[in-house]
Amino acid sequence: MGEEVVLFGTRGSPYTCRIEIALKLKGVQYKYIDEDLANKSPSLLKYNPVHKKVPVLVHNGKPVLESLVILEYIDETWQGYPILPEDPYERATARFWAKFIDEKCFPAIFKSCWGEEKEREKAVEEVSVVLKILEDELKEKKFFGGENVGLVDIVAVVIGFSLGVYEEAARVELLNKEKLPRLCNWIDDFLSNSFIKESLPPRDKLIAYLRNRFRSGNASK
Amino acid sequence: MADEVILLDFWLSMYGMRVKIALAEKGIEYDYKQEDLSNKSPLLLEANPIHKKIPVLIHNGKPVCESLIIVQYIDEVWNDKSPLLPSDPYQRAHARFWADFVDKKVSVVSRKLWTTKGEELEAGKNEFFETFKILEGELGDKPYFGGETFGFVDLSLVTFYSWFHAYEVFGNINIEAECPKIIAWAKRCLQKETVAKSLADQKKVYEALGQLRKIRGYE
Numbered sequence: 001m002g003e004e005v006v007l008f009g010t011r012g013s014p015y016t017c018r019i020e021i022a023l024k025l026k027g028v029q030y031k032y033i034d035e036d037l038a039n040k041s042p043s044l045l046k047y048n049p050v051h052k053k054v055p056v057l058v059h060n061g062k063p064v065l066e067s068l069v070i071l072e073y074i075d076e077t078w079q080g081y082p083i084l085p086e087d088p089y090e091r092a093t094a095r096f097w098a099k100f101i102d103e104k105c106f107p108a109i110f111k112s113c114w115g116e117e118k119e120r121e122k123a124v125e126e127v128s129v130v131l132k133i134l135e136d137e138l139k140e141k142k143f144f145g146g147e148n149v150g151l152v153d154i155v156a157v158v159i160g161f162s163l164g165v166y167e168e169a170a171r172v173e174l175l176n177k178e179k180l181p182r183l184c185n186w187i188d189d190f191l192s193n194s195f196i197k198e199s200l201p202p203r204d205k206l207i208a209y210l211r212n213r214f215r216s217g218n219a220s221k
Numbered sequence: 222m223a224d225e226v227i228l229l230d231f232w233l234s235m236y237g238m239r240v241k242i243a244l245a246e247k248g249i250e251y252d253y254k255q256e257d258l259s260n261k262s263p264l265l266l267e268a269n270p271i272h273k274k275i276p277v278l279i280h281n282g283k284p285v286c287e288s289l290i291i292v293q294y295i296d297e298v299w300n301d302k303s304p305l306l307p308s309d310p311y312q313r314a315h316a317r318f319w320a321d322f323v324d325k326k327v328s329v330v331s332r333k334l335w336t337t338k339g340e341e342l343e344a345g346k347n348e349f350f351e352t353f354k355i356l357e358g359e360l361g362d363k364p365y366f367g368g369e370t371f372g373f374v375d376l377s378l379v380t381f382y383s384w385f386h387a388y389e390v391f392g393n394i395n396i397e398a399e400c401p402k403i404i405a406w407a408k409r410c411l412q413k414e415t416v417a418k419s420l421a422d423q424k425k426v427y428e429a430l431g432q433l434r435k436i437r438g439y440e
Contacts, residue, residue, distance in 0.1 A: 062311055064314045066317075066318055069314050069317045069321060070314070072313070072314070072317065076313065088294055088297040089283055089285070091294070092285045092293070092294040095287070096286055099287060099290070
């Protein structure tokens with residue numbers, strides 16, 4: 001019996017994107033189903049009744065939910081490219097930074113571009129603090145994972161790709177090249193990776209979508 | 222060379238209790254250091270410079286932060302006994318999902334029961350029961366969330382039980398009446414020595430939160 005792998009996602013979502021990167025790194029064939037979040041499919045609601053969110057990975061009919069959980073599942077299920085390191089301490093460190101990016105970085109990045117006006121200034125400051133923390137964590141490594149892209153790099157698509165797109169779409173400057181040289185180099189290396197490039201949504205389309213969704217006439221979220 | 226294991230914790234924290242359960246399940250000897258959260262030790266600030274929070278596990282000088290990350294680390298290092306996560310990848314993903322649910326939902330909805338009043342409290346009560354009914358659904362007729370044996374999800378949730386008495390008094394709710402399966406499950410978990418000795422005393426939690434409520438003006 002062949003393997004069936006289906007990914008429910010939305011183009012433009014960094015959470016969906018990180019799953020595509022992981023599947024491509026592992027060389028897994030999969031079917032992609034794009035969800036309209038304003039009109040969720042019965043399949044999505046069946047597979048994720050608790051959160052009703054994307055991404056959802058369905059492997060031979062069984063759903064796996066929450067992007068960080070899906071990434072670990074992919075790593076444990078398919079051999080080949082290692083997403084997490086083998087050493088338990090390095091794994092704990094990778095998980096820590098993945099969580100940090102999800103809980104501290106992305107919300108601040110989003111708020112600084114698309115939040116309520118009174119929240120934006122504070123969010124911009126927060127972004128500056130968290131990006132500096134990541135800059136320091138990168139140290140002399142090429143990627144957060146070391147020589148190669150790993151869990152943290154995949155999760156950091158929100159910085160490698162989304163950040164630049166949001167900056168342009170919202171006309172906000174968040175990435176200071178003088179203060180964050182390592183992070184800027186990392187972004188270049190990140191975007192040069194062929195598996196990552198293949199997984200990214202078209203930039204211009206995403207910018208247009210974001211401007212339309214969040215900025216047209218003070219649209220509410 | 223023997224392992225050196227230190228746990229930086231605060232007795233009230235349900236997150237710290239998770240780590241204590243994991244260490245007890247594995248039979249690991251460790252040094253317990255209680256932190257004064259109003260005056261954090263240099264050791265804590267050095268071990269967790271980003272968040273400056275407990276719990277932190279320091280294993281042979283290397284710090285691990287975030288309770289569920291610590292528990293997984295413990296499970297992977299001391300892998301010769303009492304597995305906390307299942308071995309099958311799909312079941313592991315299932316366990317991680319529900320532990321994540323506990324972290325994202327239970328902590329948020331529970332907080333409202335002792336820090337809010339009036340309309341906000343009423344809304345908080347509804348959310349609390351909605352969340353626990355979802356958990357009851359997931360538990361079903363199994364003795365534990367992990368199935369036949371106590372596991373990762375059980376560990377991540379049972380520590381909140383030590384705060385239930387406080388939630389009931391401050392929130393004016395009866396958890397057993399609404400979610401009998403959850404209470405039965407919690408009592409089952411408490412029959413395990415590793416859990417019973419790791420959870421804070423409910424009455425002491427209630428008294429401590431009562432004082433915090435006064436100081437912070439929540440009542």
